[in-house]
Amino acid sequence: xxxxxxxxxxxxxxxxxxxxxxxxxxxTLKAALDAGDVASLQLRLKTEEGETAPDDTLRRAAExxxxxxHAREVAFLINDSPEIAREMGADxxxxxxxxxxYAEARKILGPDAIVGVTCHNSRHxxxxxxEAGADYVAxxxxxxxxxxxxxxxxxxxxxxxxxxxxxxxxxxxxxxxADNAPPLIEAGADFLAVSSGVWxxxxxxxEAVRLFNRLMGx
Numbered sequence: 001x002x003x004x005x006x007x008x009x010x011x012x013x014x015x016x017x018x019x020x021x022x023x024x025x026x027x028t029l030k031a032a033l034d035a036g037d038v039a040s041l042q043l044r045l046k047t048e049e050g051e052t053a054p055d056d057t058l059r060r061a062a063e064x065x066x067x068x069x070h071a072r073e074v075a076f077l078i079n080d081s082p083e084i085a086r087e088m089g090a091d092x093x094x095x096x097x098x099x100x101x102y103a104e105a106r107k108i109l110g111p112d113a114i115v116g117v118t119c120h121n122s123r124h125x126x127x128x129x130x131e132a133g134a135d136y137v138a139x140x141x142x143x144x145x146x147x148x149x150x151x152x153x154x155x156x157x158x159x160x161x162x163x164x165x166x167x168x169x170x171x172x173x174x175x176x177x178a179d180n181a182p183p184l185i186e187a188g189a190d191f192l193a194v195s196s197g198v199w200x201x202x203x204x205x206x207e208a209v210r211l212f213n214r215l216m217g218x
Contacts, residue, residue, distance in 0.1 A: 010216045011039035012209065013171055013191040015079075017199050018046040018147055022064040028205055029065060032198060033072045035206035036213035039191060040114075041069045042094050044079035050149070052080050062088040075114060082108040082115075092116070092135065097125065102132050116171065120152035123161070130168040137162070138193065141174020142184060147195050150174060156187035163188030177201075178211040185216060192216075 014032065016025075032038070043061055045053035052058075058081055066088065069076040077092045078085040080099040085092060085108075092114025095105050105115050116136040119126040126137040139158050141150040154174070162170045169190035176184065177197035184192060192212065201208035 010185045010189055011037060011191050012212050012216070013040050013042065013193040014038055014198060015042045015044050015147075015173075015193055015195040016061075016065070017195065018044060019048075020045070020061070022061040026064055026068060028199070029068055032205040032209050033068065033074055035209035037216075037218050038072070038074050038209065040075035040077055040091075041065070042077045042079055042193070043090075044094075044195075055081070055084055058084045059088060062090060066090060077114060077116070085109060085113070094118070094138070102129060102134055106133065118173075121154035121158060122152075123158070126162060126170075127166075130166055134168060136169040136171050136191065138171040138173050140172060140193075142172055143175030143177075143180055145175035145196070156183050159184060159187040159189045163190070178208060178215060181212065181215055 043065065045057055045061060047053055058078060066076045075091040077094050078090050079094050080096060082093045082100055082105040093105050093109060094116045095102060096118040102115060102117050109115060114135045116138055117129040117134045119129055119137045119139055121139060129137050139154045142154050159170055159172060171191040171193050172184045172189040173193035176192050176194050181192055198205045198208040
């Protein structure tokens with residue numbers, strides 16, 4: 001994951017719906033990934049109570065979905081489960097501030113894996129993560145989201161500040177849709193992390209991916 005400053009460099013970072021049947025979701029995923037450029041897919045499965053899904057649920061989903069991503073040269077990350085990411089041969093992991101600490105995730109996965117860190121709207125947390133060696137920092141939420149309880153609201157100028165000062169890529173996350181994405185792309189986001197903005201799009205996920213790619217100048 002590399003960081004450049006022109007708007008064309010922004011890429012799509014898909015996050016799975018929090019609950020899915022992997023076999024049933026496979027065709028939807030294929031259609032979305034085939035519709036345009038997607039940099040990465042994060043497997044983020046939750047229980048009804050909002051906890052990370054059981055390990056066996058993650059394993060089964062990774063077994064079915066990861067090959068579809070890899071066949072299309074899309075990086076496959078697992079949310080908050082570095083052990084499962086290592087076991088399944090995923091490309092990396094995404095950790096939040098309440099999850100496995102960055103250093104521990106890095107130790108489990110080794111130097112070559114992608115480890116990204118949620119930094120909410122905090123410049124301090126982002127600088128700490130960047131200095132520690134995170135492969136990207138994620139800022140948000142930029143908009144209200146129905147996929148998780150958000151603890152912070154971030155403003156687009158945070159992306160501009162980061163992208164002008166630091167080499168580490170930044171990901172914008174939280175309630176992002178094709179309608180509200182342009183200011184985030186212009187502000188300097190390297191990646192837009194999108195979940196329901198693609199899967200729940202009224203014209204279908206494939207059309208949503210095409211729309212995002214057009215906005216990103218691809």
